[in-house]
Amino acid sequence: MVEEIKKNILQMIQKVPGVYSVLITDRDGVQVLKVNTDKAPEIPMRPGFLSTFALAVDQGGKLGLGKTKTLICSYPQYLIVQMNKLPLVVTFIANNSCNVGHILALEKQIEPTLSVLSLAVGETYM
Amino acid sequence: MEKQLDRVMDEVLTVPGISGCIFSDKQGLCIGVKGKASAESAGIMSAIANQVAKLEPDNKSPIIVYENDNQSCIIQQQGDITAAIYKTGII
Numbered sequence: 001m002v003e004e005i006k007k008n009i010l011q012m013i014q015k016v017p018g019v020y021s022v023l024i025t026d027r028d029g030v031q032v033l034k035v036n037t038d039k040a041p042e043i044p045m046r047p048g049f050l051s052t053f054a055l056a057v058d059q060g061g062k063l064g065l066g067k068t069k070t071l072i073c074s075y076p077q078y079l080i081v082q083m084n085k086l087p088l089v090v091t092f093i094a095n096n097s098c099n100v101g102h103i104l105a106l107e108k109q110i111e112p113t114l115s116v117l118s119l120a121v122g123e124t125y126m
Numbered sequence: 127m128e129k130q131l132d133r134v135m136d137e138v139l140t141v142p143g144i145s146g147c148i149f150s151d152k153q154g155l156c157i158g159v160k161g162k163a164s165a166e167s168a169g170i171m172s173a174i175a176n177q178v179a180k181l182e183p184d185n186k187s188p189i190i191v192y193e194n195d196n197q198s199c200i201i202q203q204q205g206d207i208t209a210a211i212y213k214t215g216i217i
Contacts, residue, residue: 016173098153099153099154099169099172099173099176100153100154100155100169101150101153101154101155101156101168101169101170101172101173102154102169102170102172102173103169104154104155104166104169105166105167105169105170108166
């Protein structure tokens with residue numbers, strides 16, 4: 001089943017030029033699933049980097065704009081898009097010139113996969 | 127800042143047959159939407175325009191038209207901005 005999910009996600013990201021990898025993690029940055037292309041960089045995949053999303057979401061909640069849905073970070077080389085699907089977090093690592101709007105549009109496509117995975121993670125937390 | 131874009135969008139919607147319009151920046155993020163159009167499609171519109179522009183790199187800004195039986199969607203990219211207009215009825 002995992003292989004099938006990975007294949008689906010890979011097909012999905014190959015349609016968006018510039019996306020290097022997709023990581024599905026829990027809120028502590030522990031990897032549940034990783035789908036890479038050849039050019040995927042290692043640095044943004046560290047749990048230390050990924051887990052900062054949970055902190056950012058908590059801080060973002062204080063802005064009074066409601067629950068934080070997405071976090072977009074633009075660095076000189078990379079662009080990181082993280083989506084709040086707690087208990088899961090979806091991270092897209094892409095080239096800085098990548099189409100952010102297109103990545104955001106993948107949210108709906110990736111949701112069915114997440115519902116399967118979040119069940120597994122939810123049970124583990126209980 | 128967006129007053130000018132708002133005015134343009136209002137102007138576009140006054141044309142008979144036009145049901146909605148959407149504008150996105152070079153990163154595919156929505157900068158304005160009015161009428162029957164979804165902000166979520168901004169990225170796709172921009173991606174379509176970028177891909178189609180590769181067909182003939184020497185000719186700039188192609189106009190892309192998607193049609194079905196009862197409506198059409200016209201997409202054009204100029205500079206960093208991509209615009210899409212939804213029109214009822216075919217062209």
